[in-house]
Amino acid sequence: MKLLVKSPYFGRIDFREQGREHTEPIYLGIASFLDDDQETFLVYDWRAPVSSLYYDGAPGPAAYQTPEGEMFGTMELKRQFVIKEGKIDVMFDTGVTIGDELLQQVLSHSADNQMKSIVATIQREQNAVIRNDKSRMLVVQGAAGSGKTSAALQRVAYLLYKYRATLKADQVLLFSPNPLFNSYVSSVLPELGEENMMQTTFQAYLAHQLGKEFELEDVFAQMESILNAEEGPWLNVKKASIFFKSSPAFLQIISKYTSLLEKKDMMFREIRFQGRLIISAETMKKKFYEYDPGIKLVNRIDLMKQWMLKELMTFAHAERSAAWVDDQIELLSQEEYQRAYTKIRRKQMGTKDSFDDHELERNLLAKMIVNEWLKPVRKWIKRLRYVDVKGLYRELFRNKELMLTLNSGGDLPEMWDQIAEQTLLELKDKKLSYEDSTPYLYLQELLKGFQTNTLIRHVFIDEVQDYSPFQLEYLKRLFPRARMTALGDLNQGIYAHTDVLGGSLESLKELYGAGETEVISLTKSYRSTYEIVDFTRSMMPGGENIVAFDRQGDLPQVIMESNLEQLHGDIIKDIQQLHEQGYEHTAIICKTDEESKRVYEALKETLPLKLITKTTPSYIRGTLVIPSYLAKGVEFDAVLIYNGSESSYSRESERKLFYTVCTRAMHLLHIYSLGQPSRFITDIHSDKYTKISK
Template identity: 25%
Template sequence: MQQEPAQDLDRDPDQELRRERAYHDACRAALARMVEGAVEHVVTGEDVSASGADAEVLGYRLRSRAKEMRELPEGPLFFGKLRFGSGEHAGQSYRIGRLRISAEPTAPPLVVDWRAPVSRAFYQAGPDAPQGVAVRRRFGWAPGSRGDSADLTGWEDERPAAGESGSGTLLAREIERPRVGPMRDIAATIQPDQDDLVRADLGASVCVQGAPGTGKTAVGLHRAAYLLYTHPQRIRRSGLLILGPNRTFLSYISEVLPALGETGVRQTTLHEEIARHPATGTDSARAAALKHDPRAAEVLRRALYAHVSTEAVRPLSLSDGTYTWRLSTAEMTRIVTAVRHEEPPYAVGRERVRGRAMRAVQLLAERRAGPQPAAWTRRLERSRAMSACLDTLWPKVRPEEVLAGLLTDAEVLARAAEGVLDPAEQRALIWTRPPRSHKSARWSSADLVLLDEIAGLVEHPEGYGHIVVDEAQDLSPMECRAIARRAAFGSLTVLGDLAQATTPWSARSWRTVLRHLGKPDATVVPLTTGFRVPAAVVDLTNRLLARLDADVPPARSHRADGELTLRPTADVPAATVDAVREALAREGSVGVLAADAQVAEVRAALTAAGIEPAEPDQLGARVAVVPASLVKGLEYDHVVAVEPAAVADGEERGLHRLYVVLTRAVTRLDVVHARPLPF
C-alpha cells in the first residue's frame, strides 16, 4: 500500500515503466522472503513445546503452508493498480495481484489479493459508480511471462471518477489472446456481472446459465478460490469439491486454482466420486434411461426396506447369566414399526431398534433389581441373541446385494416397482445374463449411480461445505441426487448451458435440475455476453440455437474480430488437411473436431499428410483431433469442424452436440462439409 501524488501517475511514460518494473522487483524479493519465512516457521514449529497432538497439528499446518508457497506458479505478481481519490481509501494506492505480498507479516501489503474487499473496486468501479477510484491501471505483460520484470510492457489508465469508461486495448488483448495449453485464470479480466457471482455468499447456491465463451467455468473456479480465501477455516473443515464432466476437462482446468494460490482442492468427476467399483458393464439405451430416471429412487427405496420385516418377529430373550429378560412379540413389532415410520437411514434404523429394545430391557431390570451398570448394558446390547434378533427384523445389507437382487429377480423387481414402472420397463431392466452373485457382477456406469443411491439410503455420505458442478446441464435426476446428498448441509455453484445439453436425460429447465439437486430456491443467473467466441461464430451458432429445444437467450459477443469460413467440398479428408495447414501458419492451437465415428479417418488423413495430431488430453499441442463427445468445456484458437451433419446425426441430441462443437473456437472457425449444413 502506498500514498502517491496524482502527478506521479502522469509522469514520463518511460520513467513510469521503469518505476513499475522496479516495484515488481521489490515484490519479487518480498515474495522470496515470504517463501523462506514459511520454511523457517516449519523448523521453529517443530521445536515448539506442546502436547503431541498440538505439535502434530501445528507441524502439519506449517508444512502445508510452506509447500503451498513453494508450489506457487511463476508469473507476474500484479496485473492492476487502484488509486483512490475519495472515500475510506482516499490518497491510497494498491497494486492488485493473485495473492497478497508484504515485506513483513504485519507490514502493509505491497500487493493486495484480488479477493480482498478493497480489490472489488478494480472490477466494479465505473463512471456511474466510481467507488472513490481516481485511477484504475491495467498492466500489459508479455504473453507467457514467467514474472520477469522486463516482461512488463506497458499500462493503461482509466479515470472512473472523471467519467471515463471503456475496456481499453490491454483488456481486450488479454481476453482475445490465443489459447494454447490449459485454461488460464481470469483474475485480471473479471467483468462486473462475473464478479457479482464470484463473491456470492458461501450460504447461497447459485446456478449460472452461461452461453458459450461467457466464462462460466472460470467464474465457478474463481468463486471456489474466493470462498477459500474468505472462509478458510469453514471451507477447509467441511471441504470443497470441483466436479467436471470428464478427465480431459479436469486436465484443462487443473492449473487455474494453483495460479490463484489455492492448492489441494479436490477436482474429480461425479463417477469417480461415487464409484464403488469399476464400470465394466454396459446397458441398453432403454435400460440406461430408466436407471437415470427419478422414479428409480422410489424403486430402490422399496427394495431396500423390503428387507425390514415384522412377519417373522419372535419374542426377544436376553440372559445376563442370572436372569433372562424377555420382550414380547407385540413389543418388538411396535418398536420396529415405529422406527420404520420415522424413515431414518437404514443403518441408523437398525441401531435405533437395538437401542430401543435395550432400553425396554433396562426398564424391566430397573423395576426388578434397580439401575444396572453400563457394562451390563453394553454386554446385552452386543450379545448374540440381540444380533440374531436384529438380523431377522432389520438385517444388515450391502447396496450390491439389493441392486443385484432387483436386476436378477423379476418377482423382486415387480414388487418394488409396482405402480412405478410398467411391465415393459421392468423387463428392460432385468439382466439377460445374470451373474452368479453380486460379487461377480459387471456394473455399468448407470448401476454405479444406483448403488450410490442405495448407499445413501443405508448411511448418509460425508458432505462438503461447497461443491462446484460444471456442465450440469447433462446431469440426470439420479446423478443430481448423488450430488444433493453430498451438499445437504452445504451450498452449490451450478454451471452449465441448456443449449449444450447432450445426454438423453438432460433437463429442459434449470428449475428441474435444481429441484433434484436439493436447491430449488437457488438463484439462476444468465451470462449472455461472450468474451471468447467471436461475433462471426456467435451469429452462426445463434441460427442453430433457434432449432434447439432449449429456453435460453441468444448469445452476443464482446469481440468484433474472428473469422468464419465455410468449406464445401467433395473430399472432406483433403479439405480438412488444407484447413489445418492454413491454421498452422498462424498463431495458436488447432482443434480438429469430428463425429466420433469419423475421428479415425480424420486422424489418418492428417498423419498421411505429415501432420501428427495429439490426443485430446495432450494439452499444449498445436494440433489435436478430438471426438465431438469429448470436446465440451475445451477451447482452441482455431477450430476445424468436420462434417457437421455427421455430428448432428450421431446421437439423439446431435444438434446440441453440434452447437458445442461450433462454439469451441476462440478466434477462427473453419467448417468443412460435403453434406448440407444443419443450420
C-alpha cells in the same frame, strides 16, 4: 513473490473515502504486497473487499462491503495495465466494465492446453459468481465461452482467501466432466498462489464404489453406443431406459422400496464356508423381521451383523476339532510353526499355559488356523455383503407388479418390458449400464447406510447439465455439510439424460429449495469471434439471448466435399496453412471415438497429429484429433469439424452436440461436409457463413 516481480499489478483505482480529503491510490495484483512496516499495502490482493470496486464500480460515487460494514466514497480513477516481465505493455483508463481493449488483447491470443486465471479481466457478472458466499446452492447458467468455469476457479481462490482460517484446499472438491479436464484447469489455482482443490469425476467415484463387483459402462461408452446406433428398437429402448432411470420418479421408487423392505421381501445371501452352509438366507430373513419393526432398516442390518459375527464365532469354536484342521497343522512348515509359536507365546504372556503340552499346543494352533481361514468370511460379514443388493435391484425389473405398486399407480415407460429385459440381461452378465449405476449405488447406500463425507465444505460441479436429477440428489446426500456451486449450459447438454432436467437450470432450485438457491446467468460469450458466436447462437432456440463480444474475425466456412480423398486432402492443406499463420492449438473434431481413430490413422503420416481418447491423461498443445464429447469445456485457436453433413448430424438429439463442438473455436471455424450439410447449418441464414463447394 516471483509472480509479482514479473507482473506486480493489473489495476489501479483512486478512492477517496467519505469525509476525507485524501485520495488513496489502490493497486490490485494477484496477491497482497506490503511495505517494510508490514501494515501499508502497496498492492492489494484482487480478492480483498476493496478490490470489488475495480470489478463492479465506475468513476463517481462508489461503495464496497467490509467486515465492519459498507464503506462509501468516490472513485476518481479506474486504470488498467498489462505488465510483462516488469514492463508496462498497455495502460489505459476505463469506465464501468473491465475495458474492451484489455479483453481484446487477451482474447486475441493463442489458445493454450491449460486454462489461465482471468483476474485481470473479471467482468461484473463474473465477479457476482466469484464473491457469492451466501447461497447454499449457487447455479451458474452460462453460454458457451462466457467464462463460467474460469469464474468458478477464481471463486475457489476467493473462498480460500476469505476463509483461510477455517477452509483448506482439501475441503473443496471439483467434479470435472472428464479426466482430461482435470489437467486442463490444474494450473489456475497455483498461478494465484493457492493449493489445488481436490478433483475427480463422477465416473471415478462410481468405479471406486462399484468397480470390483460390476463391469461399469461410463458415460462416454454410453454416448458412443447411442451415436453409432441406427434408428430402431434398441435405440428407442436405450433412450427410454436412460430417461426413466435418471428421473426423480425412479429415485422416489427406490426410496419407497426400502420402506417396503422394512416390512417384507428383504433378501440376503447365505453364508458358506468350504461349501458348507453356516447361516441360510431364510434364517437371516427370519432374524431380520424378528427385530422391533420400529427399528430402522439400516440399524436392523447392523444388529444382524453383530448377531452373525457371534454365530460365526460359535461355528469357529466347533470347527477347531474338524479333521481338515489337523491336516492343516501337519502341513505347517517349520517357519510357519515358529511364527505361530512366537505369536501364541506373546498372547500367553503372564499365563501358566505351556506350549509344551501337546493337547494345548494342538488347540492353540487349531484356533489360529480356523480364525485365519474364516477371516474372509468375517470380513464379508463386516462389509454387509450378506445384504443381496443385486437381487433386490433385479427384483425391481423382474416383478412388474412391484414396480407399479412403488410407482403409486403411475404409468411405467411404454417399452417397460424391453427395458426390464435389457436390464436383467446386463445384471446377469455382472454389467451395470451408466444409467443403472447411480440408482444401484443409491439403493445400496439406503440399505447399508450412507457413507457421507462431512469434511468437504464446498462442492463444485462443472457441466451440471450432464448430471441427472438422480445423480445430483445423490451428491447432495453424500456431502451433507457442503455448499454447492453448479455450472452449466443446457444448450451443451449432449447426453441422453439431459432432458430430464427440463428446459432450464432453474429446476435445480428443487435440490435445496428456492430460499437457499441463487441462479446467476452469464449471457455474454467471450471465447469466440463475433462471427462464430453469431453463427452458433443461430442454431439454438433462444440463442438470440446470447450476447457476442465484439471481436471481429472471419465468417465460419462450410466446405462441401464430394469424396473422402478430397476431404482428407483439403484438411491437410487447411492444417498446414493454419500452422503457417501461427495457429498452434487446433482441433479436428470428429463425432465419435471410432471416427477419430479412423481419421488419425488416415492423416498421421502427413500431419503431426495427436489422438485424444477418454484415457488420454492431459490435453497436449498442437493439432488434436478428438471425439465431440471430449472437446467440452476446452477451446482451440481453430476448429475443423471433420464431417458436418446431414448424414452425420441429422437427429434432433444431436443439435446440442453440434452446437457444442462449433463453440470450441476461438478464431476460426471450418466445417467440412461429405455431401449435403447438416440442417443445423442450412437452417441458418446464409449470410452468417461462407459456403465453399469443391
